[in-house]
Amino acid sequence: MPMISSNPDTLPATDEPGPDLSGLRLALFSGNYNYVRDGANQALNRLVGYLLRHGAAVRVYAPVVDEPAFPPTGDLVDVPAMPLPGRSEYRIPFALGPRARRDLIAFAPNAVHVSSPDVAGHRAVSWARRRQLPVLASVHTRFDTYPRYYNLAWIEPILTAVLRRFYRRCDGLVAPSESMAQVLRDQRMNYDISLWSRGVDRDTFHPGRRDMAWRRENGIADDDVVIGFLGRLVMEKGLDVFADTIDDLTRRGFAHKVMVIGEGPASAWFQARLPHAVFVGFQGGTDLGRAVASMDVLFNPSVTETFGNVTLEAMACALPVVAAEATGSESLVENHVNGRLIRPGAIHSFAEALRAYVTDPALRARHGAAGELRSHDFSWDRINRAVAETYLRLIRQKRAQR
Template sequence: MAGNDLPEAAAPEAAPLALSGAPLAGLRVALFSGNYNYVRDGANQALNRLVGYLLRQGAAVRVYAPVVEKPAFEPTGDLVAVPAIPVPGRAEYRIPVALSPRVRRDLAAFAPNVVHVASPDVTAHRAVTWARRRGIPVLSSVHTRFDTYPRYYNMAWIEPALTAMLRRFYRRCDALVAPSESMAQVLREERMNYDISLWSRGVDREIFNPGRRDLAWRRGLGIADDEIAVGFLGRLVMEKGLDVFADAVDELVSRGIAHKVLVIGQGPARAWFEARLPNAVFAGFQAGSDLGRAVASMDVLFNPSITETFGNVTLEAMACAIPVVAAEATGSESLVEQGINGRLVRPGAIHAFAEALRGYIEDADLRARHGAAGERRSLDFSWDRINQAVADTYQRLIRQRAKR
């Protein structure tokens, strides 16, 4: 047993879940996250949206995560700092490393009746132990394919050990929520847990819609009205499939297929990506309405990543009526309907990716049909309905625990 899990004074009993008043009155959620707001990405924005929804419904929420001097955005709800160290080679990320006495006292005073862990780090392991000792149910949300990351850094040999570590972590939780059915199926096949439900993702239709398309903005970047913009959207890190993206673009160039590459995002691999795609337009980081404008101003989104469990960028493009070419992998498989709103391609199949892109580049009617179908599909993703599914899972786990 780890030193941080030594016995301590018993926490006050968690308050029972209220059955009246505000819809979620009596629900007390302790949320542990490895990255709640210090770097902006789809996972932490989803967590902030969840906390905002829970608070509006009358729940009490306390978030435990690393903090930095200049976070990417203000956190939603009460945020308590946990001890953390920078990730080696990726200093913009931090690894939570302990459940310190100060945090334990805060946690005990808050008295949660459910614990939610959002990343399989040391602090989350300690939080799971803390909750299990007190008979408090634990839900874990799965946000990324951590076990696939090593292959992008020439360390694929470590994946089996990493998968085994994740299995141990997830099976100590009472239940998991995954953002897509395809990811849930992967978790079942890998025996991560046997209670897995969906916490999908929503899209803000005020920000992401076809009306955001702005040809003047494109012209300002040097993209003519009649040029087809193949877009990349996301954090510029190798695990997003930047090498596959660049190789497929190389093939388009070698075949003389006219197009323009539009890259939306920032990250540590930007210099590498710029060197690989010297003729691409790099628009940098975009947020809010600017991001909606950038996405709607693409003509096709190319998402070769296999690390996402959902694919927020895919859904955002669909909401803007932009067809998608994506890797046949978790997340995208649950959003892209083959030959209806986009194309799914075997991961790493450069020729097939280039051929799928060629179809959209050369056929305006195909782009319009598949884009319209994607927009219709995006209407199914309402944030409030999606976040209520997590609240329902919390309540179910609390009821199940009370019957033991």
């Protein structure tokens, strides 16, 4: 059975003390642990690294591909999966598979973590419930909002009901923001919902990464005000709203430059839609920190994120953020303090918020500084410790129930 092991020490750690996790044996199920890079799977890899450093035993069950986006942290066991129709870069686990089941039995976990409500995740929950093992589910994206971007909004109530059945079979949920946790409570997904927020690597993201020479190399003048997009180029990130807003700003005669960081299946559409924008493609590590810090304001119109890693990274680089008033962003952006929160899809309001930052450098600096100060609250080790303590609590509760 394919199994890949990687050194968890490749992920940054801090010196903050943590709990003794030597008694924890965790089976983690993910639909995408490392084959396509996104904020959710990078958070999972950081969590596994933290658990291993504090003595836990962890086994990850997820699809394995020949050329993953990055090496996995910990031991990775392959599960059967097939390409997602129309989005072949993603794979859908459709079973646990006999070999993964044998490995599970041999590993003998005392807790199970499911991070995706796919078929393999459902099977993992059933496997754990039969053995009276606690199950924690982490919520990483607003799956219930995706159909509206593909003219299938009528499916959303059905999808919400399917998700409710999945999450109610778990012993607890962790959500990346209080706003997302409240959405889950309102949807009656579970009655044990705690927070697993996100951290930011301050060695990578800080104002000192700003590089004027790099900007010039990409055709950006020193006095250009750069409105940035950061993320995977897929329609559910609000690319249409971003483009329509930029059109509105341009028609009103406010000079600016657009920089797009990322790649994805909608790249060609976005480049055709914004022919004058600077597309710098995928950036990683310190290159990503340089690109983000070289913007002047981040525009994040997406409503599908449950946290908004890109928003936090921009804040750490002292950028003001204009974002949709939605889960995730609401927990990071304080309106008129470190950015603006705008009603989703309100093109003219988005454009007006951007206009204020384009034309007022003092406002940009003041709100950027406030965001940078706010970003100091997000320590990866402190955040991951909360998840580790949730595992231990659920194990204690399950033992008491027995």
